[in-house]
Amino acid sequence: MSNVDALSKRYMSHNEIFADAFNFLIYGGEQVIKPEQLSPLDTTEIEIPYGSDGSGQTVQRFRDVIKSVTAMTDDRAAYLVLGIEAQTDIHYAMPVRNMLYDALEYSRQVKELAAKHRREGNRGTQAEFLSGIHRDDRLIPVVTLVVYFGSDQWDGPRSLIDMTEIPDERLGKFVEDYRLHLIVPAELSEEDFEKLKSELSEVMKYIQYSTSKDKISALIENDESFTHISRDAAVLLNECTKSDLVIDESKEVIDMCQAIKDMRKESMEEGEAKGRAEGRAEGRAEGEAKGRAEGLFTAIKAMMENFHATAEQAMDALRIPENERASYLQRLQA
Numbered sequence: 001m002s003n004v005d006a007l008s009k010r011y012m013s014h015n016e017i018f019a020d021a022f023n024f025l026i027y028g029g030e031q032v033i034k035p036e037q038l039s040p041l042d043t044t045e046i047e048i049p050y051g052s053d054g055s056g057q058t059v060q061r062f063r064d065v066i067k068s069v070t071a072m073t074d075d076r077a078a079y080l081v082l083g084i085e086a087q088t089d090i091h092y093a094m095p096v097r098n099m100l101y102d103a104l105e106y107s108r109q110v111k112e113l114a115a116k117h118r119r120e121g122n123r124g125t126q127a128e129f130l131s132g133i134h135r136d137d138r139l140i141p142v143v144t145l146v147v148y149f150g151s152d153q154w155d156g157p158r159s160l161i162d163m164t165e166i167p168d169e170r171l172g173k174f175v176e177d178y179r180l181h182l183i184v185p186a187e188l189s190e191e192d193f194e195k196l197k198s199e200l201s202e203v204m205k206y207i208q209y210s211t212s213k214d215k216i217s218a219l220i221e222n223d224e225s226f227t228h229i230s231r232d233a234a235v236l237l238n239e240c241t242k243s244d245l246v247i248d249e250s251k252e253v254i255d256m257c258q259a260i261k262d263m264r265k266e267s268m269e270e271g272e273a274k275g276r277a278e279g280r281a282e283g284r285a286e287g288e289a290k291g292r293a294e295g296l297f298t299a300i301k302a303m304m305e306n307f308h309a310t311a312e313q314a315m316d317a318l319r320i321p322e323n324e325r326a327s328y329l330q331r332l333q334a
Contacts (some may be wrong), residue, residue, distance in 0.1 A: 004239040008086035008149050009064045011203075011236050013040075018067060020198035022082055025145055025181055029195030033082075038067045041081070063101055068140075081105055083144040088240055090148070090156045095163055098144045099178040105142045113137050145181045149240045151211050154184045202226060203233050206256075210241040226256040296320060297328055 012018060015035035023033050043063040066083040083101060091097065114132030117124065128134045148154055157163045160178040185207040193201045202225050209215045220226045229237075231247070234254035238245045247254055296318060303314040311332055315325050 004088045007236045007239055008088055011232050012084045012086045012147060013065045016198050017200050018065065018084060020196055020200050021084065021145060021147060021183060024195050031197060033069055033071045037069050037071055041066045041068055061101060061104060079140045081140050081142045085144060085146045087146055088149045090154060092156045094146060095157055095160045095178050095180055098180060102142045102144055106139055109139045148182065148184045149207060151186060151207050153186050154182060199229060199233055202229060203237060206237050207241060220257045228253050229256050297331060300328060
C-alpha cells in the first residue's frame with residue numbers, strides 16, 4: 001500500500017469525515033448521520049462459496065473503511081452498513097469490486113441470522129430451515145461510496161452495465177446493473193461544497209483547484225477555513241496533489257496559507273543556493289577556458305617566432321578547431 005493510500009484511508013476513517021460524506025451522498029447535506037452513531041466494523045470480508053461436491057475456496061477481500069450506523073429518520077431508526085473506498089487512482093473494475101464487497105457483507109448477515117436461529121433452536125418451516133433465514137428476516141442495507149482523491153475526471157465505468165457489451169437491447173433489460181456512488185472533486189460545484197459540513201469540503205476544493213497554481217493560491221488566501229486544517233488533511237493533500245508544502249507535523253492544526261508561504265520561501269532559498277553554486281561552477285569553467293585560450297595563443301606565437309611557421313600552420317599543429325581560429329587571428333593582427 002502506498003503512503004497516499006494509507007493516508008486517504010486513515011482520513012476517511014474519522015467519524016466526522018465519514019458521516020459528512022454519507023450525509024452528502026444520501027441526504028443532500030442534511031445532518032442525519034451523527035459521528036457518534038458510527039461504530040467500526042471488521043474490514044475483512046470472507047465468504048466460502050461451496051460447489052455441488054461440498055468443496056469450496058475462500059474468497060477474502062479487505063475494505064478500506066466500513067461502519068455500522070443507527071440513524072433517526074422521520075422518528076424511525078434506520079440501520080445501515082456503510083463502506084468507503086478511498087481511491088487515489090481510477091480503478092476500471094470498480095463496479096465489480098464494490099459489488100463483491102457488498103455481496104460478501106450481505107452473505108455475512110445471512111450467516112449471522114442463520115447462526116442466531118440455530119442457537120435459539122428456532123428451526124422454522126422446512127424451507128426456512130434449509131434457507132438458514134426465515135421469511136420475515138430482513139437484511140441491513142449496505143451502501144458503498146467511492147471517494148476519489150485525484151484532480152482529474154473519473155473516466156472509469158460508473159456501473160456494471162458500463163463494463164458489459166450487450167449485443168441485443170432485448171437482453172439488456174434482463175442484465176442486472178450495479179451503480180457506483182462517487183465523490184469526485186473535479187465534478188463538485190460550489191453548491192456541493194456547501195453541502196459538505198466538515199473540512200472534507202476544503203479537502204475536495206483544494207484537490208479541484210490544485211491543477212492551477214494561481215487558483216489554489218487565490219483560494220487559500222481568500223478562504224479563512226484553510227487557516228485551520230487538520231494535520232491529517234494537510235498531509236494527505238500534500239501527498240495526493242504533490243504540492244511540496246512545508247508542513248509542521250508536530251502541530252495538530254495547520255495554516256495552509258503559511259505552509260504555502262514557507263514552501264515558496266524554501267524554494268527561493270534553494271533556487272538562490274543553486275544559482276550561487278552554478279555561478280561558481282560557471283566561473284571556474286570560464287576561468288579554465290580563458291586559461292586554455294591564453295596557453296594556446298602563447299604556443300601559436302612561439303611556433304611562429306621559433307619555427308617561422310605561419311599562423312595557420314601553428315594552429316594546424318596545435319589542432320585548434322576551425323571555429324576558434326578567427327579569435328586567435330584577430331589577436332595576432334592587433
